Each structure stands twice: as structure tokens, then as C-alpha cells.
Amino acid sequence: MAVKLYVAKRAPRTVTKQRTSHYLGQASTVTQDKRSNMFVAQLRRLSSTDADPLETFRPEGPFGIYILAMVGPANGPGQESFGFMVCTPDWFAQNMKGNVVSGRHHLFVNEYNYDELVEFVSEYCSRCRGGSWNEVAQKVARLGYWEFEDYQPSRQ
Numbered sequence: 520m521a522v523k524l525y526v527a528k529r530a531p532r533t534v535t536k537q538r539t540s541h542y543l544g545q546a547s548t549v550t551q552d553k554r555s556n557m558f559v560a561q562l563r564r565l566s567s568t569d570a571d572p573l574e575t576f577r578p579e580g581p582f583g584i585y586i587l588a589m590v591g592p593a594n595g596p597g598q599e600s601f602g603f604m605v606c607t608p609d610w611f612a613q614n615m616k617g618n619v620v621s622g623r624h625h626l627f628v629n630e631y632n633y634d635e636l637v638e639f640v641s642e643y644c645s646r647c648r649g650g651s652w653n654e655v656a657q658k659v660a661r662l663g664y665w666e667f668e669d670y671q672p673s674r675q
Contacts, residue, residue: 558655560644561593565637574633581610582631588640590659592652599656601663605636624664 569584570576576584583606591598603624606614611625628636640662647658660668 556650557648558650558652559593560590560647560655560659562637562641562644563589563591563598565589565640573636576631576633578631581607581613583607583610583614586626586636586663588644588659588663590644590656592655593645600666601659602666603663605631624662626662 565573565586565588567573567576567584567586569586570578573586578584583604586603586605588601588603589598590601603626605626605628607629608627611622611627626636626639643662644659647655649655649658656665656667659665
């Protein structure tokens, strides 16, 4: 007599954590895969006061525009800003304030293409993973200046 064994597949175990978001200081609920304990960054939107809307921006010649990327956890609410300058190498060279400068928080392009920009930033964000949102945000901050990059909690 043959006996068939059935193994029930369980859904991934998830845990709901309460965390305080840096974004407006509000509490938000984040669902996280308990087995992987990973947070993943997700681009929510790009915006700029230099070129509004970004989708129709058509620069002529060398240019530089400051862009804010709103990024949050892929599996939860909330978002925080990360700012960077999108510019051509010629614009950067023309605007250098010294012979040696850091290129941190600059994204260099030969020509402006909104779809390529969104794809690049979105893919960059999706590779930023970590055990906490703070850890992930520090990785995203390598691309753009994080609104809480130098934040120190007050000691009262």
C-alpha cells in the first residue's frame, strides 16, 4: 500500500512593524518579509523647480538642474527626499568653483532624457537594500542628498 504525503506550502511569513518615519515624523506601518528582513528602496517620483514638468524639459546646450527624488520603502508607506544635480559634463566644468571639486550628488548625462533618468534612478533605488529603512536611505544618499543626511536627534 502506497502512502502519499502532502506537504503544505506556507505563505511567506510577514511581520508588521511600527516605525517612526523621518517623513513628517509620523508613525507608519511597514510590512517586511520576516525571513529576509530586508527593506528595499522604491522611487515614488522625480520633481524639480528648475524644470517643471520634467517630462517636457528640453534643454539646449550645457545644462544643470536640481532634482528631488522622493523615495520610500517598496513595501510600505512614506517617502523622503534625496536631491541631486543632473548636468552635462560641460555645464559642470563651466560651474566649477575651484580646480578640484567633488562630484558627489551630481548625475552626469550627455543629453537629457526623462525616461532614461527615471529608469536609472528607479533601478538604483531597487538595488538599495538593508535591514532597516535608515540603512537603505544611507545607500540612496550616495546618489542624492538625503533630507536627514546629517540629522542628529536633539537631547532634551
